[in-house]
Amino acid sequence: MGKRARLPTLMESRPFPIMLNTPHITDFPRTGSPEEQLRFLLRYAILAPSSHNSQPWLWQIEGDEVTLRADFKRAMPNLDPNHRELIMSCGAALQHLCLAIRAFGYAALVHTLPDRSQPDLLARVRLSAPRPATANDELLFRFITKRHTHRGHFEDKPLPCELLNALQQQCEFEGAALHFAQTSEDRDSIVGLVERGDLIQNRDPGSRRDIADWIAPTENRPDGIPASALGLGDLMGHIAPLAQRYLDRGEVIAARDKKIASNAPVLAVLSTSEDTPQGWLAAGQALGRLLLRARAEGVWASFFSQPIQVNEPWFQLRHMTGVHHFPQLVFRLGYADPVAATPRRSVDEVTTVVPIGEPIEA
Ligand SMILES: Cc1cc2nc3c(=O)[nH]c(=O)nc-3n(C[C@H](O)[C@H](O)[C@H](O)COP(=O)(O)O)c2cc1C
Incomplete structure (x- = not known):
């Protein structure tokens, strides 16, 4: 097979001024409240890929439950008028959250699209009773901080x-x-x-x-x-x-x-x-x-x-x-050489906490 043209090299080692506040497993608040734990676990959710890095998600924590809403203000009206990609991006973030919950030894009780009269309400996730993670969950979780989109040159090497x-x-x-x-x-x-x-x-x-x-x-x-x-x-x-x-x-x-x-x-x-x-x-x-x-x-x-x-x-x-x-x-x-992470809004920017007992905003 002929040699393939090389695409422009990405500036792999170049740090972004807004650095990703990458979570570390040792920082998990094991003895903290469910709210503190969910706040920490959301740091893995927001590392998910999203269409044009629009990060179209909003989270609301109440006790041991977190609600995921689509942020339609971040929609792309011409490219994605039906919100397919916006909702897919939220689905990827939901997956990251559930993997993180399970990797830290809890069950994630997930109810998707719980109320069809609220189209932005995509999921409710409850941090539930302790349960050992599967090997697959642990494997996937370990790579959340190492996944990035790679737009550069791929080696001419088949995948197994x-x-x-x-x-x-x-x-x-x-x-x-x-x-x-x-x-x-x-x-x-x-x-x-x-x-x-x-x-x-x-x-x-x-x-x-x-x-x-x-x-x-x-x-x-x-x-x-x-x-x-x-x-x-x-x-x-x-x-x-x-x-x-x-x-x-x-x-x-x-x-x-x-x-x-x-x-x-x-x-x-x-x-x-x-x-x-x-x-x-x-x-x-x-x-x-x-x-x-x-x-x-x-x-x-x-x-x-x-x-x-x-x-x-x-x-x-x-x-x-x-x-x-x-x-x-x-x-x-x-396969390719590594690329750098892209920036994210912080968990604080995309999350509200409802004091327990107060009604969740519609
Ligand atoms: C549904 C969806 C569609 C995407 N489409 C494209 C695309 O067409 N071209 C592209 O370069 N990246 C695309 N991306 C990748 C995003 O641009 C990328 O996830 C985002 O910039 C965040 O960067 P990261 O994946 O490196 O964390 C897409 C991501 C998602 C979730």
Whole structure:
């Protein structure tokens, strides 16, 4: 096989001015109140991946229960009008929280979408009686602080079949399915749909605006994708959001993504049997699991949302998932050099505590 073109090197060792306040297991308040424990455990939840690092979650702690709400103020009206990705992001955060609860030796009693009259109310989680964690929970939990999105070069090295099977099992656990592009036709088809998505999306000023809004040119913003995580230096970091907002660079972006997708050791599509908030939450929970399982084997991932966000390629992706399943995310997997973490808003910024006995705000 010919040598693959090298993508721009990411500034791996470059620290972000807003540093991640990475939790450490020895800091768990073992003898603290459930509220203190949940506050600590949420530090793992907020490390979850989220669409454009929008971190669209709000948490409310009351005693031993924490409520997860979607923060629709952080929605992307043009890219994600139905909130598929927003709810998936919250699903991944929910998964991180539950893994952390179980890894510290408690049961997590989860009630998803408990009140359909409140569409932002995604889950209630109760910190429950002590229970030993499974080996799988412990394994996934250990990689929460080591998972980051990797948009750079992946080595030309196949992934073991056992790992691919294990990733599928993690998804099945949440009722989702993972499809790998097995044939060259499947690969070409996905690559073509990524390109098509880029071209259509970049013609639309509203979509370009949504993307531009979530590029963080300087590295002191606690949300958005830092320019350095996109492989951009300081100057380009300032130019990129402006270019994204005002110019149709679809051809350039499609060519770049075509190269990245074509060179990917593995291309995959995550799907669910329901295309509803329940399905999107499950897709996010499955995504949380599979990314951590991949990291446990040294494997990185990055995503291609364009063929999901644009209707025409989304319909065509269903030839891979089958007509009874709905595509939720396209991504690539592979081995690579490490990348740095991106910033997060603090737990305090996204959490309120209700004194026990007071009614929870609707
Ligand atoms: C539902 C979803 C869709 C995403 N789509 C893309 C994408 O199309 N392109 C991309 O580069 N990153 C995508 N990401 C990755 C986020 O940008 C990333 O999780 C976020 O910037 C936080 O960085 P981290 O994953 O390194 O912690 C997606 C993440 C989620 C959860």
